[in-house]
Amino acid sequence: MTRRRFTLGLAVVAVPLVLALLGPLFTGAPGPRSGSFTLGGEHWLGTDFVGRDVWRQVLHGGRTVVLTALAATALAYLVALPVGLVSALTHVRRLEELLMRPLDVLLAVPSLLLILLVASVFSPGAAGIALLVALVNVPDAARIVRAAAGEVAARPAVEALRMQGETWWRIAVGYVGRSALRTLAADAGIRLTGVLYLVSTAAFLGVGVAPDAADWAVMVDRNRTGLFVQPWAVVVPALLIVALTTGTNLLFDAALEKTPRQKGRRP
Template identity: 70%
Template sequence: MIRSGVSGGSAGRGSAGRHRYLLGAALVAVPLLLALLGPQVAPPPGPRAVSFTLSDGHRLGTDFTGRDVWRQVLLGGRSVVLVSLAATALAHAVALPLALAAALTRRGWLEELLMRPLDVLLAVPSLVLVMLVASALSPGLPGLTVLVAVAAVPDAARVVHAAAVEIAARPAVEAMRMSGESWPRIALGYTARSMRRTFAADLGTRLVGALYLVSTAAFLGVGVAPDAADWAVMVDRNRPGLDLQPWAVVVPAALIAGLSMGANLLFDAALQHRGKEGTSR
């Protein structure tokens, strides 16, 4: 009876994990496909005519300037989605080796030298940092990508460093050092592999944070032109007329929210799956 209850509970959790994975994949697929393929299938610009009703010529109507909302949706995802993905990847490409070097060094001064400057950046809110730099440099999308990555590095490095310090104290690491194993093998071959679940969880959190920061920056006109085809700009530009043309606000906002929720669900499902694999072994 006990085995039956345990197996039934495991089956229930497995089913919930599959549902979470499928829902997350569906939520992520739509904005990703629109971001990647939207510019290729977007209709050519037509004459501007204000129309808040759905029609064959304007599937979602037009905004208050007469631009086709559906065309703006197809064109507006690339800046938000690709900048967020690129910034997340860049942030972890910097944070991972930095945190591993600080955690595995035996020199306390070197660990302080690597980690303390990050505390200074951490004391400044991410959006404030982006706004301050952007006010001086007026970055485009590449500059915004770097800014968001820099803002994400301190948090990512602290999470990775905390996990790596615990692993670095294990007898296995000391044994590898005594046997003459190279630093890359200790850092990447053992330490990084041992904390891959922590790293994956932080990757999901960091991606959602990047989406929030990129969207907010675009909403405030940082890195993106005020009249650009961008989902966040669409929300800002059309929110005064929400009661007349809701699609110009609801659709891009739903796509950004769906990508954030879907990414979290996918990472949660993947972590649960790896956890069950580890338990079964």
């Protein structure tokens, strides 16, 4: 059962990943533009809102999205994990306040507003956007890490580890982090989807990615107007994004699944 889920997850996540990373290698020079939102003809998936070939856009549009979103999610967790774990495991109330309160302030500012504000001053590139998106995700992620870890940190097992004089690293990462892994993996999956669309919304407003860039998220956004005339320009990139997030979640689930044990209910 676990193996099947693993294969399924791998298959689902492979399609968008392969397209995103290898897609640009298989495209030739851009052909002449045709009319907006046409179907059939020499364009396999029709044309988009400015008359470009959708298939070519799909092949080109994965790399930025996937890399930006993955980098932003990873970065957000890189900061959130230590902050959350430290504040869950410390008994010094002041340290906990010092770590969490500033993040609450950040939480109160709408994330898009913050991105627009910073972008208008610095006009960041793709890497800058990844950093910004990671930054606005840190407070949420840190709160979730702290909540998940806080429950584990209160268990007698942690007291027993302290009684053994165990190191902070072994307690925090080896036990607390590991026990909270399932919750965190679920959150990371959701966060990835959120990050994808945050990047695309920013692009729509002219921040980071160009508004007509070959980018799956931007494609979904910009081609919405022609959804009923030429659905492929929206459906294909949207499905790829869904496959990316669903596949990641399936992989996480399969990896975290415990070996099925004969667990008879005590009658």
